Amino acid sequence: MKKIASGNILAANIKKAGLSIKNFRLTRSAFAFPYVVFMLVFIIVPLFLLLSNAFTVTDAVSGDKSFSFDNFKSFANDGSSVKTLSLSLIYGVVTTGLCIIIGYPAAFVLSKLSSGKLLLILFLVPMWINFLIRTLATRAMFTLLNVELGTGTVIFGLVYNYLPFMILPIHTSLTSIDKAYGEASADLGASSIQTFIKVNFPLSIPGLVSGITMVFIPTITTFAVTELLGGVWLFGDSIYSKFKSVNLYGVGSVMSLIMLVFVLVSDMAMRKVNKGEVARNVI
Amino acid sequence: MSFNKQTLQNTQDSLFVASQKLKTASGKLRAKIDGKDGTGVGKIAKAGGSLYVLILLLVLYTPLALIIIFSFSNTSNFTFRNGFSIEGYLQIFKSSSSPKLFDSLYNTIVIAIIATIASTILGTFAAIGIFAMKKRTRRITETVNQLPVINSEIVMAVSLVLLFVALKFPTGYIRLIFGHIAFCTPYVILSITPRLMTLDKNLYEAALDLGASPLRAMVTVIIPVIMPGILSGAAMAFTLSLDDFIISQLNKGATTGIDTLSTYIYSSQHNARGLNPFWFAVFSIIIVLVITIVLVLNLIKIKQKKGIVKTFR
Incomplete structure (x- = not known):
């Protein structure tokens, strides 16, 4: 107040x-x-309330609030929360990795095709459908195929959800590369593979970094998707569960702060890479 | 005066035509160069690439297509043992879940409309104001405005929960509407700012010199120029609000019984084992509606761009 x-x-x-x-x-x-x-x-x-909530405890008897690190302690001692965090990070890395492996070639092909823009739109259209409907449709597909829900289906669901977020920024940075670079490299005798490794790929790194943050952060804070697709709880579900009862707001705030740190760090990384890119273009 | 403008326009047009010709010429040259090393290997690679993209698209659309196909089966187990039937669609109106469905649909639309109007007005004024700020203040304001965009939804949602509890906001509609305005407005501002950059600064000052009040100058000079940005911002706000799940789910309050479409889908499905014909039909309608609208809008955009180039030629 x-x-x-x-x-x-x-x-x-x-x-x-x-x-x-x-x-x-x-x-x-x-x-x-x-x-x-x-x-x-x-x-x-x-955000300040989040911060102050993380550092205060309420006395159960008198109702007095006081500064303390108890919420951090109870988070660190709560094995399940820490486990969920590490599990989320693992899922995040795997999903992001798969999105790069699947999405980079797709973005590359799209940037070369004359109908690429239209096909890109087709990749983005499902994103406008509510993610719950998409997730439930995926679950229905697994039921039809008699696939047991588990780690595999969870990973599939995450990649299914976030792949377009990887393809879009990579495609943008690949198409914004001046074609003259490729021609110059060819004139100087580089093969197309060499041109890709030495010219196109380095210039697409800003898009790649945007893609990584646009996939990694939402994955670790995913809410409901993994639960629906295989009963796996990620950090988002954990935070949600803490905010169901007022007593746990403190611990929930600590967890939200941890998430906020991830968000800010990745945003800073993205800015740094993109800034470097701008500088390079000017030079 | 108008004659001068006309000549200027003509010169510009002929310049544009010339530059277009130059572009086509360089394009042809480029095609020739490409053709030189466009060997059989290149063709196979291109075909392989296309195939890869098509397979990805197939995987992307399969779950959605399955929902639509089996929405006509009136079963929950993906068989056509009842034959072709539109019973699922009739269920939308006569199932025991129907009142709740239409109730949540109504809530979703009402909240989206209010949030869109409020965030568009708030965001339009804000974008103009922020654009006129001094460099330092502007940077700080823009950074804060970015926070909801980069922040993860769940963190935004729980921080709003804390705010609403601390300020003792009444549960239900009020919390949902304010929450939606809070995450929609930044996007409105972000879609208006690029438009402001194209605006001639002198226009506003000229209006002031001619005796218009700042508000009048804004309404008659600035607003018309940035209208496309305002409209796309409003459209963005509307879709974001319709689509939102996490912020609504956390802020709707367990006891109010208010549900939006997405929170209703979640509450009815997260403990269910499979979809029943009712949901197959509802999902199919939403999927078809969304895909059609988005595709049509995008195709219009592409056509318009092509049209502009054509008229110039």
């Missing part, structure tokens, strides 16, 4: 400053103030 109040005061101060200075730029930026306040309340404050 306090944080929101101070947030409002801060926003009000900004507003005052904006109105008192009759600067054209500031006047127009005043249009953003309602959303700035909205962002503070619905984006910043919730």
